[in-house]
Amino acid sequence: MLLAGVQATARADGEGWLIGEGRLPLFQQAQGRNRLRMRLVTDFRVAGRSGGVQQALSRVGVTWDPSDILMLATQTTLAATSNDGQRYGQEARQELEATVTTQPLAFVSQSHRQRLELRWSPGWVWLRHRVLQRLSFGPASWRVQPYVLDEVFFDGREGLHQNRFVVGLS
Numbered sequence: 318m319l320l321a322g323v324q325a326t327a328r329a330d331g332e333g334w335l336i337g338e339g340r341l342p343l344f345q346q347a348q349g350r351n352r353l354r355m356r357l358v359t360d361f362r363v364a365g366r367s368g369g370v371q372q373a374l375s376r377v378g379v380t381w382d383p384s385d386i387l388m389l390a391t392q393t394t395l396a397a398t399s400n401d402g403q404r405y406g407q408e409a410r411q412e413l414e415a416t417v418t419t420q421p422l423a424f425v426s427q428s429h430r431q432r433l434e435l436r437w438s439p440g441w442v443w444l445r446h447r448v449l450q451r452l453s454f455g456p457a458s459w460r461v462q463p464y465v466l467d468e469v470f471f472d473g474r475e476g477l478h479q480n481r482f483v484v485g486l487s
Contacts, residue, residue: 352382444473
């Protein structure tokens with residue numbers, strides 16, 4: 318009996334993500350520095366608690382890599398979110414981000430991202446700050462790499478809003 322309850326709870330709280338990202342080169346100097354690219358990201362999240370698609374978003378913008386370890390970006394995001402699979406709230410965001418990526422060990426790379434979002438939905442405008450730390454494992458030549466990430470969300474309306482911890486494959 319207890320096991321069935323645990324399974325039902327796990328299904329209700331389960332979540333899966335399907336994220337795709339493409340980058341179109343616009344400009345690049347020699348040796349990979351000063352790359353300017355157009356970026357398009359699509360993100361679909363499915364959750365048991367919503368009975369299907371919980372969130373769908375599209376992000377389009379520009380990235381600039383002034384050095385091998387630093388990426389600066391700005392993008393506009395449009396999102397639709399549901400908690401019940403029936404009604405979807407709409408939201409738009411303008412985002413600024415900076416990401417530093419280094420390789421402290423031969424088989425470990427790390428990324429640290431700071432993202433500031435101006436978010437608006439019907440009746441609301443607010444700021445959110447996101448801080449992400451990601452570790453990827455395996456040499457860069459691997460087509461699939463395991464990773465672990467932790468992201469903290471500071472919401473202008475609620476303060477510390479969310480902490481997202483993820484283990485996955487990229």
